Amino acid sequence: MNVSGIAEFIAALLILVGSMMAVVSAIGIIRFPDVYTRSHAATKSSTLAVLLTLSGAFLLFWINQSFVSVRILLGIAFVFLTAPVSGHMISRAAYRRKVKMSDTTVEDELYDVLHGEGKEREK
Amino acid sequence: MPAQFLLNLFIAFLWMMFQDEDELRFATFFAGYLIGIAIIFLMHRFFGERFYLKRLFATVKLILIFASELVESSVHVLKHIMRPKVKIKPGIFRYETVLRGEWEVPALALLLTLTPGSVVMEVTPEGDAFYIHAMDVEESKEMLLKSLSKFEKAIMEVTR
Numbered sequence: 001m002n003v004s005g006i007a008e009f010i011a012a013l014l015i016l017v018g019s020m021m022a023v024v025s026a027i028g029i030i031r032f033p034d035v036y037t038r039s040h041a042a043t044k045s046s047t048l049a050v051l052l053t054l055s056g057a058f059l060l061f062w063i064n065q066s067f068v069s070v071r072i073l074l075g076i077a078f079v080f081l082t083a084p085v086s087g088h089m090i091s092r093a094a095y096r097r098k099v100k101m102s103d104t105t106v107e108d109e110l111y112d113v114l115h116g117e118g119k120e121r122e123k
Numbered sequence: 124m125p126a127q128f129l130l131n132l133f134i135a136f137l138w139m140m141f142q143d144e145d146e147l148r149f150a151t152f153f154a155g156y157l158i159g160i161a162i163i164f165l166m167h168r169f170f171g172e173r174f175y176l177k178r179l180f181a182t183v184k185l186i187l188i189f190a191s192e193l194v195e196s197s198v199h200v201l202k203h204i205m206r207p208k209v210k211i212k213p214g215i216f217r218y219e220t221v222l223r224g225e226w227e228v229p230a231l232a233l234l235l236t237l238t239p240g241s242v243v244m245e246v247t248p249e250g251d252a253f254y255i256h257a258m259d260v261e262e263s264k265e266m267l268l269k270s271l272s273k274f275e276k277a278i279m280e281v282t283r
Contacts, residue, residue: 002165018161021201024201024204024205025200025201025204027199027203027205028154028200028203028206031204031209032204032209033209033211033213034213036213036242036244036256037211037213037258039242040200040239040240040242040258041200041243043202043236043242044196044197044200044237044239044240045197045200045201045204046238047193047237048193048194048239051193056264066156069129080237081233084232084236084237085233085236087236087242088232088242088243088244091213091242091244091256092244094246095244095245101213102213104211104212104213105212105213105214106212106213106214106260106261107214107215107216107260108214108215109215109216109217109254110215110217110244110245111167111215113245113254114245
């Protein structure tokens with residue numbers, strides 16, 4: 001096996017692992033009990049999946065066609081900038097609309113701050 | 124910091140001029156830049172501030188820490204998903220951060236929200252505490268707090 005063969009193998013492995021993670025996090029969206037835990041599965045595991053797949057593609061282009069794709073790197077950077085913001089906004093909006101948390105929730109220190117006594121009338 | 128960088132560029136140009144080559148070569152400029160780095164590293168205590176490349180090293184270190192945390196907690200979350208019975212105890216807890224300012228607090232929130240198993244739900248208006256939704260409070264709170272303090276330390280090295 002020469003160098004480009006090894007690199008191709010690594011790239012294929014990265015893409016495979018990334019796509020497997022995407023599948024598992026999609027399963028997670030279905031299985032988790034409420035909005036908040038689902039947003040964990042939706043935004044987090046998939047960022048790692050996207051990172052792995054895109055870096056595999058980057059490696060493949062680099063080795064096979066000796067083309068350093070800046071666009072792929074930019075894609076990674078922007079996914080990493082936007083995914084947490086959307087996750088934060090979704091769960092924050094859900095909490096402010098008082099979407100019910102799952103019954104297994106053990107502690108909630110935010111409730112008194114946002115929906116506690118006297119806060120109701122302000123709206 | 125900018126003074127050190129400008130001086131380093133100046134040394135690089137000077138080096139390139141002194142070589143007196145037929146054409147401008149980037150390799151010569153780069154060699155001059157490396158020599159400038161060495162000189163400024165030896166002299167940086169006379170500037171009365173940190174060596175300016177230390178910030179770069181700190182950034183690289185932050186990225187490495189983040190990558191390892193990302194992998195570790197992703198495996199954690201994926202394990203939870205693949206269990207035959209989903210047994211998680213989510214919860215929201217308050218975390219007071221020592222970071223201040225409009226760069227450090229968002230950076231910590233971004234890194235924390237990117238790490239699986241935790242979402243920043245609210246930041247207090249004063250910007251000194253987070254409300255974090257953790258996927259599994261009982262099991263992973265200790266782990267989360269540990270990685271939080273790791274992130275805080277690394278961010279402070281970059282910004283201060």
